[in-house]
Every structure is written in C-alpha cells, then in structure tokens.
Amino acid sequence: MSKNFKALPIQLSDKLVAEIKEGNSLFQKPVKENGMPAFVKPVNPITGKGYSAMNALILGMQRHDDPRWMSADAARYAGNWVKKDEKGTMIEFPKTSDIQAIRTAEGKVIKDDAGVTQTKTVEFDKPQRGQAFLFNGSQLNDLQPLEEFLAKQNEGQTLSSIERAAKLIEDSKAVIIHGGQEAYYDKQRDAIFLPEVEQFENETKYYQAAIHQLAHWSGHEDRLNRPMEGKFASLDYAREELRAAIAGILIGGELNIGHNFGQQKAYMSNFAKILKDEPFEIAKASRDAQKIANLLLGVSQKREQKQGAEMPGFKKGDEIAYMDTTYKVLETYKTKSIKVEDGEGARKVLKPDYGLYKSLLEAKTNPREPEMVLEEEQGQAEEQGQQQKIGR
Template sequence: MSKNFKPLYVQVAEKLTAQFKEGTSPIQKPIKENGLPAFVAPVNPITGKGYSALNAINLALKGHDDPRWMSADTASFNNYQVKEGSKGTLINFPKKNEIQAVRRPDGSKIKDDDGNTVTRTVEFDKVQNGKAFLFNATQIKDIPPLAEWLKATQRPGDLSPVEKAEKLIRDSGAVIVHGGEEAFYDKIKDEIHLPEIEQFDNDTRYYQAAIHQLAHWTGHESRLNRQMDGNLGSVKYAPEELRASIAAMLIGAELKIGHSFGQHPAYTGTWSKMLKDEPFEMSRAAADAQKIANKLLGREEKREIIQEATLNTSLSKGEEIPYNGTSYKVLDKKGRNFEMEKADTGEKFKLKPTDKLFGNLIDARNNPASQEMELTAEQTHKIGR
C-alpha cells in the first residue's frame, strides 16, 4: 500500500513521456505486435458507458486487449470475482456529493434496527475529485468471454466503421478541399485540405487523416476556440497537435476505424519535454481532446461514468487553497496569469498556468484528501463492509 499517490495526470504524463521516447505509445503505434488496436475505448460492460479521455488513456496504457473495466464492488454485485493479487487502475471523476456514515459525538457509527450503518448524503460546496480503482476483465473471474460479450452487444444494421466515418465528416459541415500531396487544416480560410482518396493506401487511411484534420478544425474561434499559435510543425503548435492526436485516437476507437499518427513523429520530443516540465498539461490536453471528440461525435459531455459536473481547472480571485503545510490566496487575475500570496510568509508572486505549482494547487483544491493509496483486489473488497 503506497501513500502520497501521484495525481492521475502525473501518472499518465510520466507513462506517455517514457513511451514517446521509445516510440511505443498508442498515439505513435496504433497497432500492437499481435495485430490488435493499441487503443480501444474502455467501457463498463454492465452500464455500457465509457470513460473520459484522461481515464481512458490511463486504462489503455495498461495494454489489455479486453476493453471491459469495472470496480471490485461492481464485479462482486454481478457475481464475478477479482483475481487475488490483482491491482486496480486509478480513474478520477468529478464528485458533487458523498455518502457518509452517521456518527455519534464520540465518533461511533449509528446502526438501525437491522444492524446496518445509517448513512446520509453530504453535498459539497465545490466539486471534488473523486477516485476509484478499476479492474480489467482479464483480472476478473467468471466474467463472460470477450467474444461472447461483443456478440451480445452487436446491433443489427449497425453502420460499418467507414460508413460511420463518412457520416461524422458529413455531419460536421466542414469545408474539405481535395487535391495536393498534404493533409492539413488552414485556420485562416477555415478549410481542411486532403489528398484525393485514391492517393491513400486504402479508404481507412483517408478517413483517419480526415478525422485528424477535423479535430484541428474544431479549434476555430467559431467552434471550440482553442489557442492554435504557431505554424504546422513548430514548437508553438505542438500542444494543439497533441490535442488533435488524442482526439483522433478517441474518435477512431469509438468508430472502430482506428487512427494514424501521420507524418508528425518530430512532435514527440516536444511533447515529452512539455509533459516533463508541466505534467498538468496532460490534464488540459485530455480535457480539450474530450471536448473535440464530443463535438464531432455529436454528444453532450456526459460520457463519464458517475459524472455530474466538470472539474474546475482554473483559479478564482479571492480563493484560498491549503497546500504543502501552508495556504495560497488568489489576489487577482490579469490575463492568463494570477497574482498570489503565500499565507505563512506574506510573499506575493505571479503564477502562470504553465507553472508546476499551478497544477499542484488545482489538484489540492479539487482533491482535499492528499493521502491516497494503491488498492489491491483484496483491499478493495474490504471497502464498505
């Protein structure tokens, strides 16, 4: 059991950084050695719901071929059992309330006539960072085989991956200009440029390229209005390229058409440095990628299991955040930067969203409980008993 558990965005940033250097990340290497997709959309097989981008990436980095994930409690409730010694994988979700035991003044729990603990639902003033540990189907006994589950979830008359991609492109309303040798998005003209479909190795490659450029297309000021500074291939453009690559991976998994990294391997070095210097950028990139995927897939941002609200990833004037034995007060916000004061020393300083302290304060504010633990299957089963 390890305490002081690293925040999820730090874990994902570190794993991806290591894989970027090795060239083995699911973004760079869409197909595994066994021929299966490197990234599949993780899903709870009981509810049929998926997981938001940061959680989905963390689950996928475990390398399982089976996309089914659930908590130990969910497994137990459905007469499955987590295999002994299995370790859970962390996910985060926004939490507005919590069920707590009703206690007496001395701290003991109040029981009802049947001996069950009396509970109450406590609403939080601010959305907090909920945590859960999930287990893959390969870690669970008695769960139906994947092939059997996939057959049961197939719907008659469902569109093929290519047909789904065609519909997504058509529904977007984007202007697509065919011709030339390169695939790119012209943010000035608000046009996507693609080579003719015959110039690609196959139809799938064409639609993968189109989806990637559609991800960039969503950044226009009339749509999601992202910062898209710099020219294609530049260091300034690298954050946008990371968002589009993650979004294309999410959408490709959803449509079952996969994704292609394209001709941008030079970005991985910049991404590695960016995530090493500022791990919280992983959280921002994943959140933006989720917005891109939601927009292009035509759905509201309600995909996350148990999700009721979006976590606040910025600071507000007047806010005080306890962190690392002291407290930090937000005195003012000027542009994208913040004027801060450290309570114990009265020191005033400026804080940028790219500073490491910014991410630490956001995490401390959203997740007041700083002591976390890694749960094994046995420990998870004990929760709630």
C-alpha cells in the same frame, strides 16, 4: 494519503513521457503486435457508459483487447470476481456526495441493535476528487464471453467502420479540398486539404487522416474557438497537435476505425517536453479532446442508428452535465435554439449550429462519465501572429 503520492495527471504524464522515449506510445504505435488496435474504447458493461477522455486514455494505455472495465465491488455485485493477484488501474472522477458513518457529539460511531453502523449521505457543496480502481474484463472471472458482449454491442449497427467514418465527415459539413501531397487544416480559409484517397496506403488511413484534420477544424472560432497559435514545430503548435491526437484516438475508438497520427516523429520531442515541464497539461488537453470528440460524434452518431429519424432535442427543464458544470435548459424555441444557464448562473442562447449546442446534445443522448476538473488551471499567454497551416 502518502506525501509521495503523485496526482493522477502527473502519473499519466510520467508514463506517457516514458513511452514516447521508448517509441511505443499510442501516438507512435497505433496497432499492437497481435494486429489489434492499440487503443480500445473502454466501457462500463453494467451501465453501458464510456469513460471521460483522461480516464479513457489511462485505461486504454493498459493495452487490453477487452473494452470492459469496472470496480471490484461492481464486478462482485454482478457475480464476477477479480482474479488472484490482479492489480487495478486508478481513475479519477468528480464526487458529489459521500456515505459517512453517523456519529455522536463525542465522535463515536452509532450502531443499531444488530451492530450495524448507521450511515448518512452527505452532499458536497462543490464536487470533490474521487478515485477508483478499475479492473479489465480480462482480469475478471465468470464474465460474459467477449465475443458475445461485442456482438450485442454491435446489434442494430448497419454501417461498417469505414461507412461510419465517411458519414461523420459528411455530416460535419467541413470544406475538404483534395489534391497535393500534404494533409493539413488552413485556418484562414477554414478548409481541410487532403491528398486523394488513392495516395494513401489504404482507405482506413485516409479516413484516419481526415478525422485528425477535422479535429483541428473543430477549433475554429465559429465552433469550439480553441487557441491554435504558434509556428510549426513550436510548443504552442504542439499543444494543438496533442489535442488533435488524443481526439483522433477517442474518435477512432468510438468508430472502431483505429487511429494513426501520421506526423508523430515531428512532435514527439515537444510532446515529451510539455508533459514533463507541465504535467497537468494532459488533463487540459484531454478535456479539449473530449469536446472535439463530442462535437464531431454528436452530429452523426444518432443518425446512423435511425436513418431518417428526427434527432433527439431538448426540453425545458433538462439538466445536462457537461465538462465542469451543469447546464439547465430554461427555454426552447421553434427555431430549435435553446436558452441555458450554467452552474455559475450565466445565461446564453445557443443555436443548433453552435459547437456548445451540439456538445450538449451529445452529452444528453450519449452521456459519458464526467471529467475531473483540476484546481491547477494556469492561464496561457497569447503569442503574436498566427500559423495558418495546422496538422501537417
């Protein structure tokens, strides 16, 4: 690999900083000139799976209206071909194995009588960074018409985007107090404050604002327990806003309601500074945003498909890949609590109202491509004092 090659998070940060300065980032322009959402949730049309947060952000920033993404090889196997002169978009993923040529002790490749190189599958002790170039559906020939694909995707969906957003908020059980002119989350009271629906330009913008505040709400110590410190307009404050903004993009894409980071002007300079000075922060923020999306979507997503049906649960022996490890279910209890063991051998009992429990349930029932874990993990210093209003 070239010495000049930049790690993918650095490439993403560089592009985001440039877009922020130009005023056309996803945070600043949630709708394209054609009226379509700026971010369309990317999906692999063959597996039906979505992509992890950072990869979804990378793919979504290409601004395609078609949500379908796959590699050239996958497209070819499906009978499709990349159009001439089209360029792929690079993503990263944790690679747990590799197919390698079988060689002699002298290093020569072993071939069979037909001249075909013999191969073996090598399992890695630790996941390694894998990379792939993906192509959007608009870059491929002979693909199923987009309208037909979207119609099939929406089969069985009885709720509108607005209804799904309302249900997500209801299922969260968050305390929401209406009135006043500001939208924010109060940590001390563990409550969300929102203006009345009528004060928003339309109903969609109300739910977009509510989802953004729910993203902050998820960071409470009883849920995802995320650091939310720093005074308004500080860099620490902006870190939390970055996580909530990305989560709003992911959730808005999932619900087809779009996103709208209303107070973007107050944070853009700090976003740009953080991404320029600490480019790997985008990977950390994306992972936290994925946790937020998993938590908020995990409760309502399956209920809306089968009204009145019992939520899927866990069984002993389940192995669930989530974030940077795999959790194994050791025991299940009548209370629906579970005992799990992570990849490092740590064991804990999770109750149904725990954030990790809900995230694991979401990961089991709606698996996404796993997120690449970076070696560059710098600790964050804790500042004195707390800011109670978040997300103004």
